[in-house]
Amino acid sequence: MGNASDADIVVIGSGFGGLTAAALAARAGARVLVLERHTRPGGCAGDFALGGFWFPAGATVVTGLEPGGILRQVFDVLEVDVEARPLDPSIVFHLPDRVVPYTASHETWARLFAREFPGAPAGYRRFWRWVRLVGGEVYRIGAALPSFPLERPADIRRSLRAVSPSLVLAAPWLFATVGRVKQLLGAEGDPAADALIDALLLDATGATAAGCSAVQGAIALDLYRRGCQWVDGGTGALAMKLVRAIRASGGTVTFGNGAARLRQEGGRWSVRLDDGSIVTALAVVANVPPGGLDLLLGRPPRLPSAGSAWGAFVLHLGIDAAALEPLHPFHQVVADAGDLETAGNNCLVSIYPGRGDRANRWSISVSTHVRPEAFAVPPAEARRLRCRLEASLLAAVRRVVPDVDRRILLLRSATPATYQRFTGRPGGFVGGLRQVPSVVALRAPGRRAGRGLVLAGDHTFPGQGTVGTALSGINAARDVLEYLDMEAPL
Numbered sequence: 001m002g003n004a005s006d007a008d009i010v011v012i013g014s015g016f017g018g019l020t021a022a023a024l025a026a027r028a029g030a031r032v033l034v035l036e037r038h039t040r041p042g043g044c045a046g047d048f049a050l051g052g053f054w055f056p057a058g059a060t061v062v063t064g065l066e067p068g069g070i071l072r073q074v075f076d077v078l079e080v081d082v083e084a085r086p087l088d089p090s091i092v093f094h095l096p097d098r099v100v101p102y103t104a105s106h107e108t109w110a111r112l113f114a115r116e117f118p119g120a121p122a123g124y125r126r127f128w129r130w131v132r133l134v135g136g137e138v139y140r141i142g143a144a145l146p147s148f149p150l151e152r153p154a155d156i157r158r159s160l161r162a163v164s165p166s167l168v169l170a171a172p173w174l175f176a177t178v179g180r181v182k183q184l185l186g187a188e189g190d191p192a193a194d195a196l197i198d199a200l201l202l203d204a205t206g207a208t209a210a211g212c213s214a215v216q217g218a219i220a221l222d223l224y225r226r227g228c229q230w231v232d233g234g235t236g237a238l239a240m241k242l243v244r245a246i247r248a249s250g251g252t253v254t255f256g257n258g259a260a261r262l263r264q265e266g267g268r269w270s271v272r273l274d275d276g277s278i279v280t281a282l283a284v285v286a287n288v289p290p291g292g293l294d295l296l297l298g299r300p301p302r303l304p305s306a307g308s309a310w311g312a313f314v315l316h317l318g319i320d321a322a323a324l325e326p327l328h329p330f331h332q333v334v335a336d337a338g339d340l341e342t343a344g345n346n347c348l349v350s351i352y353p354g355r356g357d358r359a360n361r362w363s364i365s366v367s368t369h370v371r372p373e374a375f376a377v378p379p380a381e382a383r384r385l386r387c388r389l390e391a392s393l394l395a396a397v398r399r400v401v402p403d404v405d406r407r408i409l410l411l412r413s414a415t416p417a418t419y420q421r422f423t424g425r426p427g428g429f430v431g432g433l434r435q436v437p438s439v440v441a442l443r444a445p446g447r448r449a450g451r452g453l454v455l456a457g458d459h460t461f462p463g464q465g466t467v468g469t470a471l472s473g474i475n476a477a478r479d480v481l482e483y484l485d486m487e488a489p490l
């Protein structure tokens with residue numbers, strides 16, 4: 001870009017929402033400048049190195065790279081090759097009294113479920129059939145790249161592609177919860193089966209069956225089956241591919257100098273950077289939560305209302321894996337089936353073997369949901385909480401690697417404050433809003449914040465995850481490109 005102040009589009013933040021928007025806009029021929037405050041791309045789905053180990057910053061499970069998947073559509077249109085290996089099972093559940101692999105094939109899963117949960121009422125079989133049917137339909141709708149909520153004619157035009165007679169499968173469930181569906185189908189009465197369903201829903205949507213939107217729940221439970229992939233280098237490697245794609249299309253991506261203030265002046269956006277310099281642009285994609293946009297506009301930040309969003313606590317371990325047998329990369333460990341929402345009771349253990357001459361140096365990251373306000377206590381109390389959670393998550397790792405204690409070479413943990421600091425998310429809230437019926441699909445929060453100013457990221461439709469934020473980025477790119485009278489590639 002000859003003159004940075006002449007960017008067509010400035011993208012603030014290089015999370016998956018921002019990178020997708022930037023890559024598509026650059027591909028369309030717009031002059032794009034991405035401003036990232038951190039030194040690496042990807043935000044909550046980025047990565048970092050510490051003490052000779054590589055770690056994922058947050059996201060580990062990759063979905064959406066199967067043929068026709070949303071991320072695959074993005075990479076295809078950018079003509080970027082991505083090698084991904086389907087995982088089957090996608091994830092292994094460790095319930096307090098049994099270990100259950102979540103298999104890709106519906107038929108195998110039906111047999112396995114009957115074997116592992118022999119006392120479960122027949123309603124659970126009906127529930128899994130419902131998941132397949134409705135989840136499949138919501139998947140089809142998502143893959144048509146709809147644009148919700150329907151605020152403008154453009155949203156209706158883009159979303160019409162998702163309309164088909166089979167829509168009747170999903171429509172009746174739009175305002176229901178998964179809990180209501182289970183009740184209607186008689187899928188109740190087996191606490192271990194409920195814990196498995198709740199654990200997966202909590203991880204993918206931030207809500208257990210009782211509160212989780214039925215349509216979001218169906219796609220979450222189904223997507224783990226149809227689209228879980230292993231990618232070398234994880235989501236951080238995908239973020240880097242998007243950075244390269246932006247640059248290959250003539251865009252610019254800068255690191256270590258964030259956007260400090262945003263103002264509209266004479267039909268253009270003026271962005272003051274951390275170092276005091278100014279860039280101007282015709283349009284802006286802000287890949288930040290609404291509170292982050294408030295800060296940019298000089299307003300007090302809005303935080304999610306109590307209980308509507310989560311923070312994360314993550315334990316990172318670097319281990320000596322000498323003589324350790326190969327392990328499945330993803331394990332959902334439930335310590336207390338009766339209380340999944342208490343931090344440490346339900347967590348995801350992700351395992352990354354080392355490569356090359358570091359083959360014996362493995363990284364293990366364990367994440368659990370936590371209320372950010374739990375850490376808003378005097379420092380000594382916060383330290384005690386951190387120690388307690390580290391101990392709980394270490395106990396979860398022992399379910400997968402029994403002798404992990406003697407293998408540990410490095411141990412660090414991340415709290416909501418860590419996410420606030422490294423991903424710029426006010427209050428340390430991550431993963432967007434809990435996917436309850438009042439915030440999904442047609443009722444999702446809007447993303448248009450001003451003329452030529454659009455939000456992208458997991459606080460906008462369709463919500464959390466790399467796939468979800470990629471769709472938010474697709475819609476942000478469509479919006480700003482239309483604003484500039486240019487054609488979006490997707």
Ligand SMILES: Cc1cc2nc3c(=O)[nH]c(=O)nc-3n(C[C@H](O)[C@H](O)[C@H](O)COP(=O)(O)OP(=O)(O)OC[C@H]3O[C@@H](n4cnc5c(N)ncnc54)[C@H](O)[C@@H]3O)c2cc1C
Nearest residue numbers: 013015017037043044058060061258259424457458465466
């Ligand atoms: C612990 C954890 C585990 C998760 N596990 C999974 C998983 O397994 N699979 C999955 O799909 N998803 C997972 N997620 C969710 C997923 O990571 C997020 O929903 C998604 O990555 C958020 O993307 P985003 O576009 O909202 O941007 P963010 O990730 O929030 O990134 C925003 C970027 O903008 C930058 N930024 C902020 N303010 C400024 C500014 N003023 N100027 C410049 N730059 C700025 C930040 O530094 C950051 O890089 C997980 C999240 C966490 C925290």
